[in-house]
Each structure stands twice: as structure tokens, then as C-alpha cells.
Amino acid sequence: MDLLDFARGPALTAALSVFVFGVAWRLLSLFLLPWARDPSPRRADARPAWVGAVRGFARHLWPRKPFARASMLTTVNGYVMHLGLAIVFFGLAQHILFLRGLFGIAWPNLPSGLISGVAVVTLGSLALALARRLTHPVLRLISTFNDYFTWLVTFLPIATGLLAVSHLGAPYPTLLAVHLLSVSLLLIWFPFGKLMHAFLVFVTRSETGIAYNRRGVVL
Amino acid sequence: MTDQRTIGELLAQRGISRRALLKYGAYLGALMALPSWQSRALAEGLANARRQSVIWLSFQECTGCTESLTRSFAPTIEHLIFDLISLDYHETLQAVSGFAAEAARREAMRANAGKYVVVVDGSVPTKDGGVYATIAGKTNLEILRETAAQALALISVGTCASFGGIPHADPNPTGAVPVSEIITDKPLINISGCPPIPEAMAGTIAYLITFGKLPDLDELKRPKSFFGETIHDRCYRRPFYDKGLFAKSFDDEGARRGWCLYELGCKGPVTYNACPTVKWNGGVSFPIQSGHGCLGCSEPNFWDKGGFYRPLSANTGSLGKSVGAAAAVGVGVGVASAMLARHRKNTASRGE
Structure with missing residues (x-):
């Protein structure tokens, strides 16, 4: 079994298994935890809980004016990075084929050149995020292994994927294998690090919205 | 002799x-x-x-x-x-x-x-x-x-x-x-x-x-x-790969226009051979030119690489049992840990 066979077969199977195990464990253990009762009485003008949840999520999509200036770079860069990741992951034909192999569904792909361009911008955005983390004194102080390793496992698939599509630096079979192994690393780390926010961001922001709504705070 | x-x-x-x-x-x-x-x-x-x-x-x-x-x-x-x-x-x-x-x-x-x-x-x-x-x-x-x-x-x-x-x-x-x-x-x-x-x-x-x-x-x-080079390196369909234009089936419009056969399982990118340059039958054609993806026949274990029609970027392992078992264990561990937390909370409450 060569490296590519290993990456396409056992490595991906193991990584997907760890991913599914970890996500199921973390979500269930979170949702089934005993909830603390909110002692604050529900306000008379409170909207239904789901409205509060949607408002809470929507409100946090962009910072309030007093904070906008200070957090503009982080916010915009965050959007660039996340949209870039989504376009690259869901738009490249090779990725759609990978997902079709898993779920049986497919959709039209975007031009490869466009994806490569977006991948370069995404890499730049990731580099900027790291630079800010390393240079901002407060951010640097509160950064942990989780932050840096999560950055690394996000950066590697984009970088190796770009090299594989461009056929740069090594034979294509090696590049493809390294790319797939980097994806496996991301999948394995996903449930146990801050990448889990891909699921939990909807929960935390909605929960905040529900709590605020109950107390009559209009978001 | x-x-x-x-x-x-x-x-x-x-x-x-x-x-x-x-x-x-x-x-x-x-x-x-x-x-x-x-x-x-x-x-x-x-x-x-x-x-x-x-x-x-x-x-x-x-x-x-x-x-x-x-x-x-x-x-x-x-x-x-x-x-x-x-x-x-x-x-x-x-x-x-x-x-x-x-x-x-x-x-x-x-x-x-x-x-x-x-x-x-x-x-x-x-x-x-x-x-x-x-x-x-x-x-x-x-x-x-x-x-x-x-x-x-x-x-x-x-x-x-x-x-x-x-x-x-x-x-x-x-x-x-x-x-x-x-x-x-x-x-x-x-x-x-x-x-x-x-x-x-x-x-x-x-x-x-x-x-x-x-x-x-x-x-x-x-x-x-x-x-020395892959089939893909010298394939005349390579420009279509670079543009992201792929045939979806062997007889669709893309296939007739000569688009890349990657989605149909072509192994050209990982196969080293001279088929696109030397060709076969006196230089007449080679498999990709005839409309079929490369099988990767000059590579080791080409018969056991997940199927001739499975795209290169798709996984080859059988996920069903492994992922199913992982999900079951994940659910079990998740429920157990939540129950343990509830038990601890109840014990603590009774202690108060």
C-alpha cells in the first residue's frame, strides 16, 4: 500500500470515524447536561424563544457601532477566511466528488482558476489572523495550544490542496496524499479543539439570544 | 546457437x-x-x-x-x-x-x-x-x-x-x-x-x-x-482539467467536447506512462483519446485502488461499519457522560 492508497483508504476512514465519534460525544454530552433554571421571570413583552434565538444569532453577525472600529479587521478578515474556506470546500470539483462519495449528492463546480484564487486569498487571510494573534499583546496572552494547532490544521489543507491542484513541489500522487492526510488531521482534531465552533456557534449565539429575549432585551 | x-x-x-x-x-x-x-x-x-x-x-x-x-x-x-x-x-x-x-x-x-x-x-x-x-x-x-x-x-x-x-x-x-x-x-x-x-x-x-x-x-x-511523466502531464484534455471542465458521463456534451475525464474515474494524474505521447496502434490513439479514463494499468496494485470509475479524490475505504460503530460509541459516551454529570449534580444537591 503506497502513501496515496493509505490516505484515500484507512486514513480517511479512521479520521471520519474519529470525527463522527467526537462530534456525537460532544454534542450529546452538552445537550443532555442538566440545565440551570433561569430565576429571572419571563418578561411580558418577550417574543417566542425561537425569535429570540434567530435575533441573537443575527445580531452577532456584525459588531455594534461602538465596537465596530476596534474589531473591524478581525471581523472582516474572519468573513474573508470563512467564506473562502466555504467556496474552496464546496466549489472545487474534486471536493464535490469527495462529498458525493460520502453522501451521494453533487452540485455544479466552480472554475478551478477561481477556486485557486480564492484559496490564495484564504491563505493570506489565515496568515493575517496568525500575525494578529502573535502581535496583539492581549490576544497573544490568552492564546493557547488549541488556537495555534487549530490554525495549523486549517492552514495545511488549503496550502497542500493549492500545491496539489497546481502540481507544484512534488509528484501529484504525493501532493494528493499529503493533502488528504492533512484533511484527515483536521477531521481528527475537529471535535476536540475550537473547530467545534462550526456546530456550537449556532447553539451559543442562539442561547444567548433566548436568554436576552426572556429578560426583555431587544437585540 | x-x-x-x-x-x-x-x-x-x-x-x-x-x-x-x-x-x-x-x-x-x-x-x-x-x-x-x-x-x-x-x-x-x-x-x-x-x-x-x-x-x-x-x-x-x-x-x-x-x-x-x-x-x-x-x-x-x-x-x-x-x-x-x-x-x-x-x-x-x-x-x-x-x-x-x-x-x-x-x-x-x-x-x-x-x-x-x-x-x-x-x-x-x-x-x-x-x-x-x-x-x-x-x-x-x-x-x-x-x-x-x-x-x-x-x-x-x-x-x-x-x-x-x-x-x-x-x-x-x-x-x-x-x-x-x-x-x-x-x-x-x-x-x-x-x-x-x-x-x-x-x-x-x-x-x-x-x-x-x-x-x-x-x-x-x-x-x-x-x-518519467504522468499521463495527466501530457494529456491533451489537461487544459479542461485546469479550467474545471469535466465530463459527467461517457456520452454527455462535455465528453463529446473532449472535457477531462477525472470525474469518471480517470487515473491519469497518478499514472506514469507514455501513452499520450507514443500512443497505440501506430500512434493512432490511446484510451483517453478514445473516450475512456486511464485505468492506471502501469502502476502497482492498479486493480485494487478503489475502482476504475471512482474519482481520485473520493475515499476508497468502506465507511459504513467503521463510521456507524464510531457514531454508536460517540452517542453512548455522550449520553453516559451527561448522565454522570446529572448524577453528580443530584448528589451535590442532596448533600446541601
Whole structure:
């Protein structure tokens, strides 16, 4: 079994298994935890809980004016990075084929050149995020292994994927294998690090919205 | 047994001029990307060389490799190879059979000890002492070891001899292995492919005869001149790959326009061979040009790489059981940890 066979077969199977195990464990253990009762009485003008949840999520999509200036770079860069990741992951034909192999569904792909361009911008955005983390004194102080390793496992698939599509630096079979192994690393780390926010961001922001709504705070 | 006349003398006798031989040398030299002076040296060397004694052993194979060499569309090239060599033993092509055939092999080995080249097509069964393929009462394993003992060099022709090929495919019931796993102390060239390109066989043999050494080989012992680049690198459909234009089925509009066959399982990006440049049937076409993706037949284990029609970027493992079990364990651990937290909370509450 060569490296590519290993990456396409056992490595991906193991990584997907760890991913599914970890996500199921973390979500269930979170949702089934005993909830603390909110002692604050529900306000008379409170909207239904789901409205509060949607408002809470929507409100946090962009910072309030007093904070906008200070957090503009982080916010915009965050959007660039996340949209870039989504376009690259869901738009490249090779990725759609990978997902079709898993779920049986497919959709039209975007031009490869466009994806490569977006991948370069995404890499730049990731580099900027790291630079800010390393240079901002407060951010640097509160950064942990989780932050840096999560950055690394996000950066590697984009970088190796770009090299594989461009056929740069090594034979294509090696590049493809390294790319797939980097994806496996991301999948394995996903449930146990801050990448889990891909699921939990909807929960935390909605929960905040529900709590605020109950107390009559209009978001 | 071996004719003592030079190849040039033999060819002249058959009406093939020195000029024709030079052209042939230039052709082979161009195929192997040799510098022009080496192409000339190749032709000169061929003219002055004596015919190389070759013993061709056929083991677990389908005879496709021999068919490729003898029935190709351009007979001048592939037939010429038989003027370059003294084919002293070849079960499919030789007229004699039985004891006489085996006697011919032994005589060739005796007369050319240390000088003959052994060409092998087919893999070697090793399970149960190699009893799954025998010739004249001897296993392929015994014949290979016996014949290779005094050989100058070995050439594994086809993917079966080079990497085990189809007999080696899972579950490999005969314990088939490539020649390289049996003979480890002799110079060896692998010319893989199912079948290999005739020009790759002819060019490699001509190089060996002329220069008396092995050509540059890759890590799988294949001549770099024919296996130095992937099918994808030289594919005429490559621009469509770069643009992200892929045929979705073998008869859709994209396929008719010649778009890339990656989505249909083409293994061109991971397959090293000269099909797009040398092509087949006298340079007429090659599989991708004929509308089918590359199967990757010149690579090891090409039969067991997840399916010919499964795209390269798709996973090949069977996820069902593994992921299903992981999900079940994840749910179990999640529920258990939440229950434990509830239990602790209740215990703490009662304690208060």
C-alpha cells in the first residue's frame, strides 16, 4: 500500500470515524447536561424563544457601532477566511466528488482558476489572523495550544490542496496524499479543539439570544 | 546457437539499408529523449552489435504483452526488435514444444552463460510451493530461479511481471509476486503496462544492446524515458482539467467536447506512462483519446485502488461499519457522560 492508497483508504476512514465519534460525544454530552433554571421571570413583552434565538444569532453577525472600529479587521478578515474556506470546500470539483462519495449528492463546480484564487486569498487571510494573534499583546496572552494547532490544521489543507491542484513541489500522487492526510488531521482534531465552533456557534449565539429575549432585551 | 553475424549484416541481408537503420535509431532515440549524438550512437551500436540472446519466460499472464509486441499496427518497429535479438525461447512464438523446447532453453543458457537477457511476462505464484503454474513439470518459481542464475539482466514486461498485476489482485489466491521479489541480485528493468507500449519494450531492449547498460530508471525500476511523466502531464484534455471542465458521463456534451475525464474515474494524474505521447496502434490513439479514463494499468496494485470509475479524490475505504460503530460509541459516551454529570449534580444537591 503506497502513501496515496493509505490516505484515500484507512486514513480517511479512521479520521471520519474519529470525527463522527467526537462530534456525537460532544454534542450529546452538552445537550443532555442538566440545565440551570433561569430565576429571572419571563418578561411580558418577550417574543417566542425561537425569535429570540434567530435575533441573537443575527445580531452577532456584525459588531455594534461602538465596537465596530476596534474589531473591524478581525471581523472582516474572519468573513474573508470563512467564506473562502466555504467556496474552496464546496466549489472545487474534486471536493464535490469527495462529498458525493460520502453522501451521494453533487452540485455544479466552480472554475478551478477561481477556486485557486480564492484559496490564495484564504491563505493570506489565515496568515493575517496568525500575525494578529502573535502581535496583539492581549490576544497573544490568552492564546493557547488549541488556537495555534487549530490554525495549523486549517492552514495545511488549503496550502497542500493549492500545491496539489497546481502540481507544484512534488509528484501529484504525493501532493494528493499529503493533502488528504492533512484533511484527515483536521477531521481528527475537529471535535476536540475550537473547530467545534462550526456546530456550537449556532447553539451559543442562539442561547444567548433566548436568554436576552426572556429578560426583555431587544437585540 | 546464437548467430555470430552483426545486426547490421543481418539487416543488410534482409534488404534493410544502413540509412533505414539510422532512421530507426533516431526514432528510438527520440522516443527515449536521448541527445542527437546518442541517437546516432544507438544506430551505429545496433549495426555493429551481435544479436542479443533472449530467453522469454511466460508465467501467470494472458499473453497480452506478447500480443502487444507482435500484433501492433506498425510492424516495422516491432518486427525489427526480433532482428535485434536472438529469441532463443518463447513458448508462444517458438515452433518446437515439449522436451525440444526445454532443451532449447537449456542450450541457450549454456551457450550464452552470463550474457543472455531474461524477459519475463506474468507474475510468479509462490503459494504452496508455487504449484499453481508449472511448465514441463517445474514450477514457475523454479524455472525463474534456474534461468536467472546466469543471466546478464532481466526485463519484466507488463504489470504482472513488474508488480504482480491481476494475479496479485486481492485476494491473490496463488500468492503471486513480481519478479523483483524473487530475483534480487541481478540488474532488472520493469516495463509495466497492461499491456506495455511496444515502443517501450523495443526502445529499452535496443538501449540495453547498444550501450550495454541499463537506461535511467525511476524508483520502480521503470525507464524514465517512457515512465518519467504522468499521463495527466501530457494529456491533451489537461487544459479542461485546469479550467474545471469535466465530463459527467461517457456520452454527455462535455465528453463529446473532449472535457477531462477525472470525474469518471480517470487515473491519469497518478499514472506514469507514455501513452499520450507514443500512443497505440501506430500512434493512432490511446484510451483517453478514445473516450475512456486511464485505468492506471502501469502502476502497482492498479486493480485494487478503489475502482476504475471512482474519482481520485473520493475515499476508497468502506465507511459504513467503521463510521456507524464510531457514531454508536460517540452517542453512548455522550449520553453516559451527561448522565454522570446529572448524577453528580443530584448528589451535590442532596448533600446541601
